[in-house]
Amino acid sequence: MGGLVLVAGVVGGVLFLQGGLQPEVKEGSFLEVVLDDSLQDAPGGGGLIMDPADFPLLLSEVTAEIRRAAADERIKGLYLEVGSVGTGWAGASELREAVAAFTASGKPCYAWSDALDNKSYYVASACKEIYVSPSGLMLVNGFAVTTEYYAGTMEKLGVTANFEHVGDFKSAIEPYHLTEPSAAASEAMDSMLDGLYGELLSGIATGRSVPPETVAGWIDDPPITPQSAKDRGMITGMKYRDEVADGLAGEERTEIEDYREVASAFASGKRIAIVHADGAIVSGESGAPIFGGSMVGDRSLIEILDEVREDEEVAAVVLRVNSPGGSGLASDNIWRALMRLKEAGKPLVVSMGDYAASGGYYIAAPGDWIVADPNTLTGSIGVFGGKMNLGGLYEKAGITTHTWRRGQMSTLFSPIDNFSEPERARFRDFLTSFYEVFLSRVGEGRKMDRDAVHAVAQGRVWTGAQAKERGLVDELGGLDVALDKAVELAGLSETDEVLIERYPHRKTFFEQISEDMAEARLPAEAQIPVVREAWANLETLDRVLADGGVAAMLPGKFDIR
Numbered sequence: 105m106g107g108l109v110l111v112a113g114v115v116g117g118v119l120f121l122q123g124g125l126q127p128e129v130k131e132g133s134f135l136e137v138v139l140d141d142s143l144q145d146a147p148g149g150g151g152l153i154m155d156p157a158d159f160p161l162l163l164s165e166v167t168a169e170i171r172r173a174a175a176d177e178r179i180k181g182l183y184l185e186v187g188s189v190g191t192g193w194a195g196a197s198e199l200r201e202a203v204a205a206f207t208a209s210g211k212p213c214y215a216w217s218d219a220l221d222n223k224s225y226y227v228a229s230a231c232k233e234i235y236v237s238p239s240g241l242m243l244v245n246g247f248a249v250t251t252e253y254y255a256g257t258m259e260k261l262g263v264t265a266n267f268e269h270v271g272d273f274k275s276a277i278e279p280y281h282l283t284e285p286s287a288a289a290s291e292a293m294d295s296m297l298d299g300l301y302g303e304l305l306s307g308i309a310t311g312r313s314v315p316p317e318t319v320a321g322w323i324d325d326p327p328i329t330p331q332s333a334k335d336r337g338m339i340t341g342m343k344y345r346d347e348v349a350d351g352l353a354g355e356e357r358t359e360i361e362d363y364r365e366v367a368s369a370f371a372s373g374k375r376i377a378i379v380h381a382d383g384a385i386v387s388g389e390s391g392a393p394i395f396g397g398s399m400v401g402d403r404s405l406i407e408i409l410d411e412v413r414e415d416e417e418v419a420a421v422v423l424r425v426n427s428p429g430g431s432g433l434a435s436d437n438i439w440r441a442l443m444r445l446k447e448a449g450k451p452l453v454v455s456m457g458d459y460a461a462s463g464g465y466y467i468a469a470p471g472d473w474i475v476a477d478p479n480t481l482t483g484s485i486g487v488f489g490g491k492m493n494l495g496g497l498y499e500k501a502g503i504t505t506h507t508w509r510r511g512q513m514s515t516l517f518s519p520i521d522n523f524s525e526p527e528r529a530r531f532r533d534f535l536t537s538f539y540e541v542f543l544s545r546v547g548e549g550r551k552m553d554r555d556a557v558h559a560v561a562q563g564r565v566w567t568g569a570q571a572k573e574r575g576l577v578d579e580l581g582g583l584d585v586a587l588d589k590a591v592e593l594a595g596l597s598e599t600d601e602v603l604i605e606r607y608p609h610r611k612t613f614f615e616q617i618s619e620d621m622a623e624a625r626l627p628a629e630a631q632i633p634v635v636r637e638a639w640a641n642l643e644t645l646d647r648v649l650a651d652g653g654v655a656a657m658l659p660g661k662f663d664i665r
Contacts, residue, residue, distance in 0.1 A: 139189055142190060455475050490523075
């Protein structure tokens with residue numbers, strides 16, 4: 105069973121199935137929410153003997169409880185302790201919207217932190233009162249995105265990248281054969297950052313009741329010390345944690361982990377299934393790469409989709425996509441399972457997380473309704489593929505080879521030969537064919553003709569807000585908005601109690617230990633951050649291309665802090 109909380113604002117109330125005791129709430133208390141790097145979008149590791157009620161709350165569970173507390177007469181206010189916000193920008197936006205909804209109820213909201221950066225300040229700005237430790241740090245200084253290019257390294261190693269792509273903006277392969285971004289890649293990145301930056305300015309400006317131009321001035325000339333931040337209106341003042349937590353919020357506080365409302369796993373009522381697709385999309389089984397992250401295996405996800413399709417108690421499905429894409433073949437297999445689910449009469453609503461791009465958008469396209477956060481990175485409708493020629497590396501290592509051939513294109517995917525011109529042309533035909541399939545899948549789902557899809561495709565990455573303007577998204581919002589829509593499409597009445605069941609289940613203790621041990625076996629040099637990042641990218645790319653098909657992925661990893 106997946107984790108469960110009450111989601112306010114939907115018909116009849118929604119309970120996340122989990123089991124456990126009803127919440128203990130102190131009358132007249134402040135709801136205490138501590139944000140840190142442990143926050144996850146999808147169910148992760150649990151424990152062998154851990155009570156399900158003790159699992160760390162997911163992002164959607166935290167936001168749901170904050171929204172519910174806004175209308176709970178037992179809750180007097182909100183105390184928000186902001187550390188490192190362990191989500192992407194879409195997740196941060198969902199958090200901020202939940203806090204803003206609480207503030208709008210008229211109850212006091214106090215935010216406190218030792219240090220505030222772009223993302224944590226963006227979330228905290230939804231509170232009217234923001235405090236920072238007197239010796240704390242303010243580092244709200246805007247976005248900087250760095251992309252590593254490996255062409256020079258590969259030249260030194262004697263490795264040649266042989267890749268093709270369809271879509272002018274499909275720049276995922278550029279780091280392997282260029283030393284700087286192409287003009288198209290720069291244009292797309294600038295447009296995407298403009299969208300995210302605009303959301304940052306707008307959110308902070310609304311929270312602090314100042315014009316966006318004032319916020320831009322704060323960022324361009326950032327106050328580093330809490331005193332200077334206070335003088336310029338960014339924060340309310342400087343206080344130590346106990347002065348805010350115990351002094352302002354008071355000692356009567358209810359931790360959000362104790363507050364969450366859960367239902368028995370045996371509770372009756374209609375069910376909405378939240379199916380998480382979290383990570384790169386690959387053929388085979390889901391799992392966690394050695395270098396971190398997660399992968400969505402088509403076989404694993406299809407098994408879940410078949411299960412909910414056949415479950416008569418499931419009234420609708422919300423597909424929560426938090427994926428940069430991956431294998432085109434695996435994405436198409438998942439697409440087929442989603443179409444079968446719809447043919448069985450199950451309404452399908454898509455909720456986009458931090459990423460729902462390329463293959464992530466491919467599997468979102470069948471949705472009856474698509475909901476994205478304004479800061480979601482989506483679109484990237486395009487494909488690439490190819491191989492690495494390791495011949496030069498073999499030569500440097502003293503390895504010699506001899507190949508016996510039968511067939512003019514028998515070495516099409518040889519790891520020691522470059523594409524010949526006929527081979528490259530044939531492979532590009534394959535990519536172009538799949539791109540047309542991709543366009544048709546999107547066109548069918550979005551009720552757009554081929555040329556209209558192509559105009560917003562070509563590998564171009566959009567923010568959720570930009571995607572809505574272009575017809576790729578129906579509505580802006582978080583998982584709560586998607587759940588509302590699923591309840592509506594399922595035709596449930598206001599008197600129905602709706603239960604939410606998450607898929608897949610949390611990892612067992614032994615699965616978690618196995619992954620931790622695999623990471624512990626990494627050589628010391630692989631623990632160096634830049635080396636780790638490079639190998640992680642290559643590991644993901646290798647798994648994505650393992651089925652011999654095309655890749656439908658974001659152009660690199662966007663780590664926008």
